[in-house]
Amino acid sequence: MMRRLLPLLAVALLALQLAGCGAGNDRSTASSPGADAEASQSASPSHNHAVPAPSPSAGQPTLSSEHSESPRVSEEKSALHDAAKDVVEALRDRDLKRLAGWIDGERGLRFSPYAHLDAKSGLVFKAGQLPSFRDADKLEWGVYDGSGEPISLTFRDYFEKFVYDQDFADAPDMNENKLKGKGNSAYNGQEVYPGSSFVEFHYPGFDDKLEGQDWESLILTFVPSGRDWRLCAVTHAQWTI
Structure with missing residues:
Protein backbone atom coordinates (compact mmCIF):
# COMPACT_ATOMS: atom_id res chain seq x y z
CA MET A 1 0.00 0.00 0.00
CA MET A 2 2.78 2.41 0.93
CA ARG A 3 4.71 1.51 -2.17
CA ARG A 4 1.75 2.62 -4.27
CA LEU A 5 1.42 5.94 -2.44
CA LEU A 6 5.12 6.95 -2.72
CA PRO A 7 5.00 7.79 -6.45
CA LEU A 8 1.88 9.84 -5.90
CA LEU A 9 3.49 11.79 -3.05
CA ALA A 10 6.58 12.46 -5.16
CA VAL A 11 4.46 13.84 -7.99
CA ALA A 12 2.54 16.06 -5.55
CA LEU A 13 5.75 17.46 -4.04
CA LEU A 14 7.15 18.18 -7.49
CA ALA A 15 3.96 20.02 -8.45
CA LEU A 16 4.13 22.14 -5.29
CA GLN A 17 7.76 23.05 -6.00
CA LEU A 18 6.96 24.08 -9.56
CA ALA A 19 4.05 26.21 -8.37
CA GLY A 20 6.27 27.95 -5.81
CA CYS A 21 8.92 28.78 -8.43
CA GLY A 22 6.31 30.32 -10.72
CA ALA A 23 4.99 32.55 -7.95
CA GLY A 24 8.52 33.69 -7.10
CA ASN A 25 9.18 34.63 -10.70
CA ASP A 26 5.94 36.63 -10.82
CA ARG A 27 6.93 38.59 -7.70
CA SER A 28 10.38 39.26 -9.16
CA THR A 29 8.85 40.46 -12.42
CA ALA A 30 6.40 42.72 -10.59
CA SER A 31 9.12 44.38 -8.56
CA SER A 32 11.49 44.97 -11.48
CA PRO A 33 9.92 48.25 -12.85
CA GLY A 34 10.56 50.03 -9.55
CA ALA A 35 14.13 48.88 -9.48
CA ASP A 36 14.61 49.89 -13.08
CA ALA A 37 13.12 53.31 -12.38
CA GLU A 38 15.39 53.79 -9.36
CA ALA A 39 18.42 52.80 -11.40
CA SER A 40 17.34 55.16 -14.17
CA GLN A 41 16.92 58.08 -11.72
CA SER A 42 20.32 57.56 -10.17
CA ALA A 43 21.97 57.29 -13.59
CA SER A 44 20.37 60.40 -15.13
CA PRO A 45 21.48 63.97 -14.07
CA SER A 46 19.30 65.79 -11.57
CA HIS A 47 17.19 68.64 -12.95
CA ASN A 48 18.22 70.78 -9.96
CA HIS A 49 21.80 71.03 -11.22
CA ALA A 50 22.33 73.41 -14.18
CA VAL A 51 24.55 72.17 -16.95
CA PRO A 52 27.61 74.47 -17.08
CA ALA A 53 27.99 76.57 -20.23
CA PRO A 54 30.99 75.70 -22.38
CA SER A 55 33.94 78.02 -21.85
CA PRO A 56 35.15 79.98 -24.92
CA SER A 57 38.01 78.43 -26.78
CA ALA A 58 41.40 80.08 -26.87
CA GLY A 59 40.92 81.22 -30.44
CA GLN A 60 37.50 82.79 -29.84
CA PRO A 61 37.67 86.50 -28.80
CA THR A 62 35.53 87.78 -25.98
CA LEU A 63 34.13 91.31 -25.76
CA SER A 64 35.28 93.13 -22.64
CA SER A 65 33.26 96.07 -21.32
CA GLU A 66 36.58 97.67 -20.59
CA HIS A 67 37.27 98.00 -24.30
CA SER A 68 33.74 98.82 -25.41
CA GLU A 69 33.05 102.43 -26.25
CA SER A 70 30.42 104.19 -24.16
CA PRO A 71 27.59 105.98 -25.98
CA ARG A 72 28.81 109.34 -24.61
CA VAL A 73 32.35 108.84 -25.94
CA SER A 74 30.96 107.75 -29.30
CA GLU A 75 28.72 110.83 -29.42
CA GLU A 76 31.65 113.14 -28.61
CA LYS A 77 33.83 111.59 -31.32
CA SER A 78 31.03 111.93 -33.85
CA ALA A 79 30.53 115.60 -32.93
CA LEU A 80 34.30 116.24 -33.22
CA HIS A 81 34.40 114.57 -36.63
CA ASP A 82 31.46 116.64 -37.88
CA ALA A 83 32.95 119.88 -36.53
CA ALA A 84 36.29 119.24 -38.23
CA LYS A 85 34.62 118.43 -41.55
CA ASP A 86 32.58 121.62 -41.44
CA VAL A 87 35.61 123.76 -40.57
CA VAL A 88 37.84 122.29 -43.28
CA GLU A 89 35.07 122.84 -45.83
CA ALA A 90 34.69 126.45 -44.67
CA LEU A 91 38.44 126.91 -45.20
CA ARG A 92 38.21 125.32 -48.63
CA ASP A 93 35.38 127.68 -49.56
CA ARG A 94 37.15 130.65 -47.92
CA ASP A 95 33.97 131.24 -45.96
CA LEU A 96 35.23 133.35 -43.05
CA LYS A 97 31.74 133.94 -41.67
CA ARG A 98 31.17 130.22 -41.40
CA LEU A 99 34.62 129.80 -39.88
CA ALA A 100 33.97 132.53 -37.30
CA GLY A 101 30.91 130.63 -36.09
CA TRP A 102 33.19 127.84 -34.84
CA ILE A 103 35.70 130.03 -32.96
CA ASP A 104 35.84 129.61 -29.19
CA GLY A 105 34.53 132.79 -27.60
CA GLU A 106 37.00 132.80 -24.72
CA ARG A 107 40.22 131.56 -26.34
CA GLY A 108 39.81 132.95 -29.85
CA LEU A 109 41.49 131.35 -32.89
CA ARG A 110 45.24 130.87 -33.14
CA PHE A 111 47.06 130.43 -36.46
CA SER A 112 50.33 128.51 -36.41
CA PRO A 113 52.52 128.09 -39.53
CA TYR A 114 54.17 124.97 -38.06
CA ALA A 115 53.18 122.09 -35.80
CA HIS A 116 54.74 123.66 -32.71
CA LEU A 117 52.41 126.39 -31.45
CA ASP A 118 54.05 129.53 -30.06
CA ALA A 119 51.89 130.20 -27.02
CA LYS A 120 53.63 133.52 -26.28
CA SER A 121 53.75 135.38 -29.58
CA GLY A 122 51.39 133.57 -31.95
CA LEU A 123 48.54 135.53 -33.52
CA VAL A 124 45.11 134.94 -31.97
CA PHE A 125 41.84 136.41 -33.29
CA LYS A 126 38.39 136.67 -31.75
CA ALA A 127 35.43 135.71 -33.92
CA GLY A 128 34.70 139.31 -34.92
CA TRP A 141 52.85 135.17 -38.10
CA GLY A 142 56.02 133.66 -36.68
CA VAL A 143 59.41 132.79 -38.18
CA TYR A 144 60.38 130.64 -41.14
CA ASP A 145 61.79 127.22 -40.39
CA GLY A 146 65.50 127.05 -41.09
CA SER A 147 66.23 130.73 -41.71
CA GLY A 148 64.50 132.15 -38.66
CA GLU A 149 63.33 135.12 -40.73
CA PRO A 150 59.98 136.63 -39.72
CA ILE A 151 56.90 135.45 -41.60
CA SER A 152 55.51 138.83 -42.66
CA LEU A 153 52.48 138.26 -44.88
CA THR A 154 49.00 139.56 -45.57
CA PHE A 155 46.17 137.35 -44.38
CA ARG A 156 45.52 136.19 -47.95
CA ASP A 157 49.17 135.26 -48.54
CA TYR A 158 49.44 133.51 -45.19
CA PHE A 159 46.22 131.60 -45.83
CA GLU A 160 47.44 130.39 -49.23
CA LYS A 161 50.84 129.31 -47.90
CA PHE A 162 50.22 128.14 -44.34
CA VAL A 163 46.53 127.26 -44.12
CA TYR A 164 45.00 125.89 -47.30
CA ASP A 165 47.88 125.30 -49.71
CA GLN A 166 46.47 121.82 -50.45
CA ASP A 167 42.92 120.56 -50.80
CA PHE A 168 42.79 119.26 -47.25
CA SER A 185 58.65 120.34 -35.01
CA ALA A 186 56.41 118.49 -32.55
CA TYR A 187 52.72 119.34 -32.26
CA ASN A 188 51.98 120.75 -28.79
CA GLY A 189 48.37 121.84 -29.17
CA GLN A 190 47.12 119.73 -26.28
CA GLU A 191 49.73 121.29 -24.00
CA VAL A 192 48.75 124.82 -24.99
CA TYR A 193 45.05 123.89 -24.71
CA PRO A 194 44.60 121.29 -21.93
CA GLY A 195 41.58 119.05 -22.47
CA SER A 196 41.48 119.78 -26.20
CA SER A 197 41.16 117.32 -29.08
CA PHE A 198 42.45 117.65 -32.61
CA VAL A 199 41.79 116.35 -36.10
CA GLU A 200 44.54 115.97 -38.70
CA PHE A 201 43.91 116.13 -42.45
CA HIS A 202 47.02 114.53 -43.91
CA TYR A 203 48.73 114.07 -47.27
CA PRO A 204 51.55 111.49 -47.05
CA GLY A 205 53.41 113.11 -49.96
CA PHE A 206 53.14 114.23 -53.56
CA ASP A 207 56.43 113.32 -55.27
CA ASP A 208 57.54 109.69 -55.03
CA LYS A 209 61.17 110.75 -55.47
CA LEU A 210 61.05 112.62 -52.15
CA GLU A 211 60.00 109.44 -50.29
CA GLY A 212 57.40 111.16 -48.13
CA GLN A 213 59.47 114.18 -47.10
CA ASP A 214 56.95 116.44 -48.81
CA TRP A 215 54.07 115.39 -46.55
CA GLU A 216 51.67 118.06 -45.30
CA SER A 217 48.97 118.22 -42.66
CA LEU A 218 46.31 120.64 -41.54
CA ILE A 219 45.59 120.23 -37.83
CA LEU A 220 42.40 121.64 -36.32
CA THR A 221 42.36 121.92 -32.53
CA PHE A 222 39.05 122.03 -30.65
CA VAL A 223 38.06 122.57 -27.03
CA PRO A 224 34.88 121.06 -25.57
CA SER A 225 31.91 123.34 -25.00
CA GLY A 226 29.08 121.36 -23.42
CA ARG A 227 28.17 118.71 -25.98
CA ASP A 228 29.79 120.71 -28.78
CA TRP A 229 33.31 121.63 -29.84
CA ARG A 230 34.84 125.05 -30.48
CA LEU A 231 37.79 125.80 -32.73
CA CYS A 232 40.85 127.30 -31.03
CA ALA A 233 43.77 126.65 -33.43
CA VAL A 234 44.48 126.13 -37.13
CA THR A 235 47.92 124.59 -37.56
CA HIS A 236 49.90 123.84 -40.70
CA ALA A 237 52.40 120.99 -40.41
CA GLN A 238 55.08 119.80 -42.82
CA TRP A 239 58.60 118.46 -42.99
CA THR A 240 60.93 120.84 -41.13
CA ILE A 241 64.70 121.13 -40.92
Missing part, protein backbone atom coordinates in the same frame (compact mmCIF):
# COMPACT_ATOMS: atom_id res chain seq x y z
CA GLN A 129 38.36 140.19 -35.48
CA LEU A 130 39.32 137.85 -38.31
CA PRO A 131 41.23 139.68 -41.06
CA SER A 132 39.74 139.95 -44.53
CA PHE A 133 41.23 138.50 -47.69
CA ARG A 134 41.25 142.09 -48.95
CA ASP A 135 43.41 143.42 -46.12
CA ALA A 136 46.72 144.72 -47.46
CA ASP A 137 48.37 144.96 -44.05
CA LYS A 138 51.16 142.49 -43.37
CA LEU A 139 51.18 140.69 -40.04
CA GLU A 140 53.95 138.82 -38.20
CA ALA A 169 39.03 118.67 -47.40
CA ASP A 170 39.85 115.86 -49.82
CA ALA A 171 42.94 114.57 -47.97
CA PRO A 172 43.36 110.77 -48.01
CA ASP A 173 43.87 110.59 -44.23
CA MET A 174 41.71 112.07 -41.49
CA ASN A 175 42.94 111.24 -38.00
CA GLU A 176 41.44 112.09 -34.63
CA ASN A 177 43.84 112.70 -31.72
CA LYS A 178 46.73 111.01 -33.48
CA LEU A 179 49.20 112.29 -36.06
CA LYS A 180 50.54 110.62 -39.16
CA GLY A 181 52.67 113.59 -40.11
CA LYS A 182 55.62 113.91 -37.74
CA GLY A 183 58.80 115.91 -38.10
CA ASN A 184 61.32 117.84 -36.05
